Amino acid sequence: MKDMLRIAIVDPSDSTREPLRNLLLGVESVWLEAECSRYEFFIDVAKQSNPDLVVITLDSDHNKALQLIQTLTADFAHMPILAVSARGDGQSILHALRAGAKEFLTAPVVLEELLQALTRLRTNRVGADGMPASNGQARVESSVVSVLGSRGGVGCTSLAVNLGVNLAQDSNHSVALIDLDLALGDADVALDLVPDYTLADVALNIDRLDMTFLRRSLCKHETGLYLLPHPVQMEDIALIHEDHLSRVIGLLRASYTHLIFDLSKRFTPTDWTAMRMSDVILLVAQLELTSLRNVVRMLHTLGNEEGLGDRIQVVVNRVGSEDGEITLKKAEETIGRPIYWQVPNDYKPMLGARNAGVPLLTFAPKCKAQQSLVALANSLSGKDPQQPGQKKERRGFFSFR
Numbered sequence: 001m002k003d004m005l006r007i008a009i010v011d012p013s014d015s016t017r018e019p020l021r022n023l024l025l026g027v028e029s030v031w032l033e034a035e036c037s038r039y040e041f042f043i044d045v046a047k048q049s050n051p052d053l054v055v056i057t058l059d060s061d062h063n064k065a066l067q068l069i070q071t072l073t074a075d076f077a078h079m080p081i082l083a084v085s086a087r088g089d090g091q092s093i094l095h096a097l098r099a100g101a102k103e104f105l106t107a108p109v110v111l112e113e114l115l116q117a118l119t120r121l122r123t124n125r126v127g128a129d130g131m132p133a134s135n136g137q138a139r140v141e142s143s144v145v146s147v148l149g150s151r152g153g154v155g156c157t158s159l160a161v162n163l164g165v166n167l168a169q170d171s172n173h174s175v176a177l178i179d180l181d182l183a184l185g186d187a188d189v190a191l192d193l194v195p196d197y198t199l200a201d202v203a204l205n206i207d208r209l210d211m212t213f214l215r216r217s218l219c220k221h222e223t224g225l226y227l228l229p230h231p232v233q234m235e236d237i238a239l240i241h242e243d244h245l246s247r248v249i250g251l252l253r254a255s256y257t258h259l260i261f262d263l264s265k266r267f268t269p270t271d272w273t274a275m276r277m278s279d280v281i282l283l284v285a286q287l288e289l290t291s292l293r294n295v296v297r298m299l300h301t302l303g304n305e306e307g308l309g310d311r312i313q314v315v316v317n318r319v320g321s322e323d324g325e326i327t328l329k330k331a332e333e334t335i336g337r338p339i340y341w342q343v344p345n346d347y348k349p350m351l352g353a354r355n356a357g358v359p360l361l362t363f364a365p366k367c368k369a370q371q372s373l374v375a376l377a378n379s380l381s382g383k384d385p386q387q388p389g390q391k392k393e394r395r396g397f398f399s400f401r
């Protein structure tokens, strides 16, 4: 149960306790340790269950609830209290905080606000010994990677899928791939998955979205990677708005350690939303003129928006595919920044894996491209920041120059 937040709730009213319980049950990192319908009994419940966090709904009887918060604060100083009330006025909040609550949420509780409060409480949690709790640093927010192409067929889906699968091999990771090539995406084909739900279902249900529904909408691949596919019907693309996507990304971040977006190549509003919410944008190029020219244009456009340009890392795919290709040095000069990663041309395994609907990990785990993409996954998760070989030889692992 490492990383799990064990919670006990008290709320005498069934009509507010049940939705709150359902909301909490949907949060992956939450374990509902105890539920209580009487303020008077809760001290005993807390003693027996010794939860990491207590949620107290005030509205059945504010005085009793505030009294309970005071007693709990005195008896269990290390047990943070989250107070919930429909009365979100300044006075009510102040009373709850003065009694000893660490956080206050207005009912009905909104999932995003609950997640934010839980994250703050986790981070600040102090153990009974006065030291920060060992899992206080658990799941902060996931790392979010956009894979953006500099022209059609440059290798975005291949990179996104295999990167996702490779990241998912670490048992500490939970990785979701979101296919944002809404019209023509094929991440589902690359993984041979027939999804029950797509982004369109999520968008249609956006107003009653909770973690349970959202997680059910992702399809699990046998390698451990989760996929949220593009809509099946092209007509449904119109259902997916940027604000839906930003809400979905916000929620997925609380549940997965890594999110990967396979973007379209049309700079759609959803692509922009995803890039704005990404920590890293992998801009995929090849060593030929059209692609490199587009890289320059894209760097310029993205660089116009504050904060975006710095997140871009250029990945050159299919290095070594042709004799006449532009050299890496020339490419770096043209785009005016260093190339972050090189993925070698590995035609047979790449095409074979795609046609078989399996990732490289299954189809050709030892091939050059897969080795490079395993190292890229490690680099992105901070395990080994450099491309193998670059430590010894600055010019790169695959010495095609």
Ligand SMILES: Nc1ncnc2c1ncn2[C@@H]1O[C@H](COP(=O)(O)OP(=O)(O)O)[C@@H](O)[C@H]1O
Pocket: 149, 151, 152, 153, 154, 155, 156, 157, 158, 159, 317, 318, 319, 343, 344, 345, 346, 347, 348, 350, 351, 354, 369
């Ligand atoms: N490193 C590589 N070596 C050889 N072929 C590759 C490599 N990366 C991608 N490909 C091939 O290029 C084609 C297009 O790749 P894809 O990932 O679908 O690109 P995109 O998503 O950018 O349109 C696929 O047939 C794929 O097998």
Ligand SMILES: [Mg+2]
Pocket: 156, 157, 158, 181, 185, 186
């Ligand atoms: Mg693609």
